[in-house]
Amino acid sequence: xxxxxxxxxxxxxxxxxxxxxxxxxxxxxxxxxxxxxxxxxxxxxxxxxxxxxxxxxxxxxxxxxxxxxxxxxxxxxxxxxxxxxxxxxxxxxxxxxxxxxxxxxxxxxxxxxxxxxxxxxxxxxxxxxxxxxxxxxxxxxxxxxxxxxxxxxxxxxxxxxxxxxxxxxxxxxxxxxxxxxxxxxxxxxxxxxxxxxxxxxxxxxxxxxxxxxxxxxxxxxxxxxxxxxxxxxxxxxxxxxxxxxxxxxxxxxxxxxxxxx
Numbered sequence: 558x559x560x561x562x563x564x565x566x567x568x569x570x571x572x573x574x575x576x577x578x579x580x581x582x583x584x585x586x587x588x589x590x591x592x593x594x595x596x597x598x599x600x601x602x603x604x605x606x607x608x609x610x611x612x613x614x615x616x617x618x619x620x621x622x623x624x625x626x627x628x629x630x631x632x633x634x635x636x637x638x639x640x641x642x643x644x645x646x647x648x649x650x651x652x653x654x655x656x657x658x659x660x661x662x663x664x665x666x667x668x669x670x671x672x673x674x675x676x677x678x679x680x681x682x683x684x685x686x687x688x689x690x691x692x693x694x695x696x697x698x699x700x701x702x703x704x705x706x707x708x709x710x711x712x713x714x715x716x717x718x719x720x721x722x723x724x725x726x727x728x729x730x731x732x733x734x735x736x737x738x739x740x741x742x743x744x745x746x747x748x749x750x751x752x753x754x755x756x757x758x759x760x761x762x763x764x765x766x767x768x769x770x771x772x773x774x775x776x777x778x779x780x781x782x783x784x785x786x787x788x789x790x791x792x793x794x795x796x797x798x799x800x801x802x803x804x805x806x807x808x809x810x811x812x813x814x815x816x817x818x
Contacts, residue, residue, distance in 0.1 A: 564613035575794040591791035606630040638708030678706040698729030742766040762802035
């Protein structure tokens with residue numbers, strides 16, 4: 558679904574990504590770890606086509622988007638949802654208007670269709686009752702969940718997460734992770750999870766969602782599924798580790814060992 562081939566990106570004289578290559582298969586979650594400034598968020602911006610590499614190729618669902626013009630990138634971005642740290646909601650718009658923003662802006666979708674779509678995604682994140690609230694009335698965790706609902710509008714096959722659990726209390730963080738696990742295991746969403754939160758990364762590796770016959774969702778622990786989640790660690794613009802969770806925890810690389818200790 559996503560592939561980086563020898564991607565080099567610099568800002569001024571400073572190389573942020575240096576000949577980076579990796580691939581993300583359909584339905585896979587790639588967890589990108591690293592210290593602040595290591596290039597994690599730059600990868601997300603490149604996937605969205607918000608910035609361009611100086612060298613290398615970025616392939617999204619079989620298309621090399623590296624040289625796409627802005628109008629060509631519009632269709633690519635429609636298939637990608639983005640969740641950022643603070644939810645990035647418009648303060649002057651209600652929850653309904655924030656979640657449905659893209660459809661309202663399109664101008665060719667009737668109100669009833671938008672309402673149905675917005676309520677469906679808010680129901681998925683457990684916030685349908687907040688549909689008429691303003692962002693100022695929401696807690697930090699609720700804003701993140703509204704951000705996820707907005708990212709899911711239109712059922713994009715790819716969702717990008719930029720530090721979605723940062724600064725949250727343990728209970729709210731767990732709620733966000735449960736939503737991410739549900740999307741991975743029950744909706745077959747391809748995702749990129751950028752974080753420096755190793756605890757969150759371990760939950761993604763060791764737990765999975767299972768749907769019951771009554772429609773309920775259970776979260777179960779199974780360490781044998783660790784290999785289904787792949788990790789990348791960035792150090793100074795280079796990939797210093799790539800593998801599953803067990804390999805991450807057992808890595809002999811000094812930088813990785815320091816990070817996970």
